[in-house]
Amino acid sequence: MRVIDHRPSLHIAEVPSPTPKAGEVLIRVAYAGVNRPDILQRRGSYPPPADATPYMGLEVSGTIIGLGEGVNNWKVGQQVCALTPGGGYAEEVVTAAGHCFPIPQGFSMLQAAAVPETYLTVWANLIERGRLRAGETVLIHGGSSGIGITAIHLAKWVGAIVITTVGNEEKMRICTSLGADHVINYKTQDFQTVVKEITHGQGVNMVLDMVAGPYVEKNLRSLALEGRLVQIAFLQGSKVEVDWNTLMMRRLTFTGSTLRARPLEEKSRLVQTLHARIWPELEAGRLLPVIDSEFPFNEVEKAHDLMESSVHIGKIMLKVGHD
Numbered sequence: 305m306r307v308i309d310h311r312p313s314l315h316i317a318e319v320p321s322p323t324p325k326a327g328e329v330l331i332r333v334a335y336a337g338v339n340r341p342d343i344l345q346r347r348g349s350y351p352p353p354a355d356a357t358p359y360m361g362l363e364v365s366g367t368i369i370g371l372g373e374g375v376n377n378w379k380v381g382q383q384v385c386a387l388t389p390g391g392g393y394a395e396e397v398v399t400a401a402g403h404c405f406p407i408p409q410g411f412s413m414l415q416a417a418a419v420p421e422t423y424l425t426v427w428a429n430l431i432e433r434g435r436l437r438a439g440e441t442v443l444i445h446g447g448s449s450g451i452g453i454t455a456i457h458l459a460k461w462v463g464a465i466v467i468t469t470v471g472n473e474e475k476m477r478i479c480t481s482l483g484a485d486h487v488i489n490y491k492t493q494d495f496q497t498v499v500k501e502i503t504h505g506q507g508v509n510m511v512l513d514m515v516a517g518p519y520v521e522k523n524l525r526s527l528a529l530e531g532r533l534v535q536i537a538f539l540q541g542s543k544v545e546v547d548w549n550t551l552m553m554r555r556l557t558f559t560g561s562t563l564r565a566r567p568l569e570e571k572s573r574l575v576q577t578l579h580a581r582i583w584p585e586l587e588a589g590r591l592l593p594v595i596d597s598e599f600p601f602n603e604v605e606k607a608h609d610l611m612e613s614s615v616h617i618g619k620i621m622l623k624v625g626h627d
């Protein structure tokens with residue numbers, strides 16, 4: 305099969321097809337989602353888990369073409385979208401049977417491939433870890449990212465008030481149209497000051513952050529009493545000096561998590577939860593992924609360049625095979 309290898313630089317390679325082990329399925333890939341962690345992996349700063357394939361690609365849609373021992377909940381020929389342990393940038397990929405979803409009714413294969421990584425990440429961090437509830441106010445950084453848009457959608461679905469930060473005017477307009485209640489251009493405004501104004505000095509109940517670095521202390525200072533800060537990435541660095549007094553005086557919780565490193569069973573549980581809670585919303589059209597652009601398999605470099613430019617709004621997708 306053909307796969308995109310990033311070592312030493314992006315190119316298409318011919319490698320043997322993977323074989324599904326017990327509990328796994330083999331998928332012929334139609335579309336793969338491009339996610340920021342792929343960029344980090346390509347650059348060598350986000351090594352895959354020791355037992356994972358070395359290739360990039362954390363989510364796909366496609367058709368099941370092989371079953372490992374003991375898999376009885378899927379059949380060859382069924383179309384699925386799935387979280388993958390890596391290796392999604394390929395014509396064929398193996399993943400745990402428990403990490404597959406049926407294609408949401410009414411969704412194209414392109415749309416379906418845009419769902420697993422961001423919805424699972426946001427569910428795990430915004431809803432479960434961050435315990436966001438109706439009526440609360442949440443600050444979501446990187447509002448125009450694949451993750452950020454999903455977070456805006458899920459926060460509104462929960463019934464929360466959403467404040468989000470973005471880097472330009474066009475992203476401001478789009479995030480407003482997607483349901484964000486307040487959008488801050490962090491390049492022209494100080495988000496901590498604006499959050500204080502919007503919340504009448506109270507602060508927000510939760511912050512979902514991917515930036516870190518200088519944001520850490522400002523995030524802590526933007527939180528209300530008993531507020532929660534959930535860290536999902538460190539785009540501006542993970543080593544910072546912080547005055548922790550705010551954490552103690554406001555009884556704050558600072559936590560974070562990453563999806564890829566979670567045990568298989570834990571990811572299967574998240575898949576089941578998302579299928580039960582979110583699939584009906586996707587199928588009813590109340591939640592939809594936002595797709596910025598689609599690139600052919602052999603133009604993966606353009607897809608990565610676009611992501612690194614941060615000009616995109618929503619998901620960047622790779623067309624790998626046929627629907």
Ligand SMILES: NC(=O)c1ccc[n+]([C@@H]2O[C@H](COP(=O)([O-])OP(=O)(O)OC[C@H]3O[C@@H](n4cnc5c(N)ncnc54)[C@H](OP(=O)(O)O)[C@@H]3O)[C@@H](O)[C@H]2O)c1
Pocket residue numbers: 338339340341421425446447448449450451452469470471472475514515535536537538539540561562563564611614615616618
């Ligand atoms: N913890 C997990 O399990 C998990 C899973 C998936 C993804 N993630 C993380 O979530 C983040 C979003 O992922 P994605 O795939 O949705 O990526 P994405 O669409 O590329 O979004 C990243 C956004 O962050 C902003 N940004 C980029 N570089 C920045 C910098 N140096 N400082 C501040 N802002 C910057 C950009 O928006 P502006 O133009 O508005 O600045 C960009 O659109 C990534 O950091 C990724 O590593 C975490």
